[in-house]
Amino acid sequence: MPSGTPTLADDVRTLLNLPLSTALDVADDGTVLFGTNTDGTSQLWESFPDGSQQQLTDFASAATGRYLPGSRKLIVSSDLDGNEHHQLYLLDPDLEQLPVTGLAPLIDDPAHIYQLVALDAHSLVYSTNRRNDVDFDLIRRDADTGAETVLWSGGGLFRQASASPDGRFLVANELSLQPASTVLRLLDVVAGQWAEITAADRPGGYGDSYWTADSSGFFASHDAETDFASLGFFRVADRSWHRIVEEPGVNVSLALDGTGRRALISRLADGKTTLSVCDVGTQTGLPVLGPESPVLFAEEGYARGMLSADGGRLALTFSAPTFPDEVFSADLPDAVGVAPIRPVQRTAAPGREIAARLPRARTVRIPARDGEQIPVFVTDGDASAVLSIHGGPESASLYQWLPRNASMVLAGHTVVVPNVRGSSGYGRRWISMDDVELRLESVKDLVDIHAWLVAEGIDGSRVALYGGSYGGYMVLAGMTFHPEYWAAGVDIVGMSSLVTFMENTSAYRRAYREREYGSLAGHRQVLEDASPLPRIKNLAKPLMVIHGANDPRVPLSEAEQVVAAVRANGSECELLVYPDEGHGLSRRKNQLDAYPRAIEFLRRTLG
Structure with a gap:
């Protein structure tokens, strides 16, 4: 190769080095608040109407934020090395030397989590587990005085909240104990009373809520009554829901x-x-x-x-x-x-x-063993293939940029990005098809995809699995329950045993993971039967495991126990652990170390 000619490793690093930018807020004058990982971790920047830009934060860990409405002041959120103990900070760009490397938190309590759920010009509402480490309370804090009011202390885990323009009502979106579902609670601020306005025992996921100008009610998309999410309106006067937009096969949502x-x-x-x-x-x-x-x-x-x-x-x-x-x-x-x-x-x-x-991805429906159709994105390459499986499981692969997938495409593999049963975005029926006792049905979808690939001309002996979080579990499950189909696997922060995962995940997450997988008390055998670790002797092909030492969701022990078991069998297994990461790799330096090694691992094992 001529001197100076880029190698595959060089091109992969170029892809991984591309900064990603995300819009976070926009002011009335057109100034855009955005996050970008130009310097290695995602930090806050502003883009002004004249095209100039300014960096606001340079924290040790990733930062995100939102403007206080009508102001350039903003609420900043950041954790420490991926531990997800997010703290909240107030940043006034006009009073600080930018970029700031640190700020005094609004509440100095790094042992607990503070999540911003609502914000207006005068106050913020956050959820925190400081009361007992498990349950999250809702607290309103005056933006000027710092005075706090406890709005809710009845337990739960909140996604979002929204106050009516007249200040009379607050609607809060809380995870329910039904799979892929939430419950909405309405606070009458004057009366000081909460009302549950959706049924906690009925499946249905509700999106963010937005109030109309007259405070008569709010919009929220949901799938409580339709398979795909329709746009609904809740009228406060008579506590009634009204369907505003419904389109077959389409998830409709709205922001005001x-x-x-x-x-x-x-x-x-x-x-x-x-x-x-x-x-x-x-x-x-x-x-x-x-x-x-x-x-x-x-x-x-x-x-x-x-x-x-x-x-x-x-x-x-x-x-x-x-x-x-x-x-x-x-x-x-x-x-x-x-x-x-x-x-x-x-x-x-x-x-x-x-x-x-890079070649463009195409959208395909792959027939499954039971007549279902598995939605996938396929980018064609050589006769080897990698299945890149999303986490969640109540999540989805979207038609978007993913540098790890792009790196595999660049390496020449055919890359398949599936939304196996249990994925979101394809209707409530589809997202419910892997709950509890049905867990292994999603793993069988991988086998159906393998059969389709072989029919398309892919070498069936050169197909690998790659995934993070629940996708990492799917890698290990595929390689233990159906080992004959896979040549290698890359597991990133995946669960090796659903039992030990449930026992050791953060206490505030356990109940909401049990709603999807099954509970330790009521479904222990189901969890055991769906776990890769008891079947680890089946895993004889090369495995790479990548994990963050501070992961609060899937503890490092999940990686350590599967690596020890695979090595005890005499099989090839490489473990990469990063001490300054949590659930996944957020730092560019770690991505540039781990992901090129994963690409080389796949090229070597797939040929």
Whole structure:
């Protein structure tokens, strides 16, 4: 090879070095708050309307944040080395020497978790497990005085909350004990009373809630009554739900501006999104969505965004399998619903041309053994293949940029990104098809994908499994329950035993993991029967295991016990442990160490 010619390892490092940028908020003047990992961990930056940029934070660990409405002050959230004990900070860019390397936390309590769930111009609402380490309470804190009010101390784990514009009500979104479900609680601030406005014993997942301008009710997408998520409206006066938008095979959601009069509508189907903007009116006591202006992009992909408080600006993140995550924005006209919206790109990673040269992924439905259809994204390569399996399991692979998958494509493999049964985004029926006793049905989907690959011309002896978190469990399960199909596996922060995982995961997570996998008290044998570790003698092919030492979700012990067992069998097993990481690798230096080694491992084992 001529001197200076890039090697595969060089190109993989180039891909992994591409910074990813994510829109977090947008001010009324068009300033965009975004996160980017340009310097190795994701930190906060601002992009101003004139195109200039400014770094706000340079914390030791990743940071995220949101503006206080109507202000340049922002609430910053960060943990320590992936331990997920997030602390909250107030940053005023006009008073600090930027970028800040540290701030005094609003509450100095690193032993517990503080998660921002709602924010307005005068106060923030956060959830914290400081009372007993397990249950999360809701606390409102005055942004100026620091005075705290306990809103809820009845236990649970909260996703989001939203206050009505008139200050009378607060709706909170809490995980329920039904699989892939949440429950909504409504607080009457004046009366000081909470009401459960959705049934905790009924399956149904509710998205973020947004109040209309007149405080008469709020929008929330949900699948409690439809297979795919429809857009509903809850009217406070008579405690009634009304379906506003339902589209077969499409998950519809909405985000409002701070006035409650303008909406950003998102439609998700097959891992791809389309966005549009419309105005919100009222008719016969219910909200009415006006004509929509589509948000246009040059290609299909996945986008998520937000509106400024006054509804005049749009900021969003766009990503596709050959387009690394970048921030876009648009100035919105006074009247939407007439012309398309063409956002302007606000960030651009240097060297991203290598991503554009990769082959495009195609969407395929693979027939399963029982007549079901498994949705997958396939990027064609040589006669070897890697199945890249998402975590969750109540999650999904989207039609977006994933540098690890791109690296495997660059290495020449055919890369298959499946949404096996149990994945979200394909209807409540599909997400429920791996619950508790059905756990191994999702593992059998991998075998069906293998059969399809062989029929497509792939060498069946050159197929590997690759996955993180629940995807790591799927790697180990595939290689122990169906070992004859797989040539190698890469397990990243995966569970090797569902029993020991449940016993050792963080206490505040256990109940919500049991709703999906089964409980230690009631389903111990089910958990044992679905665990790879008792069948580890079946795992005779090369295995690589990658884990963070501070993982609060899947403890390091899950990796250590499977590595010890595989090595005791005399099989090849490499373990990479990173002391400054938690559930996955967030630091560029660790990614650049682990992932190129994983690519070389796959090239060697698959030929």
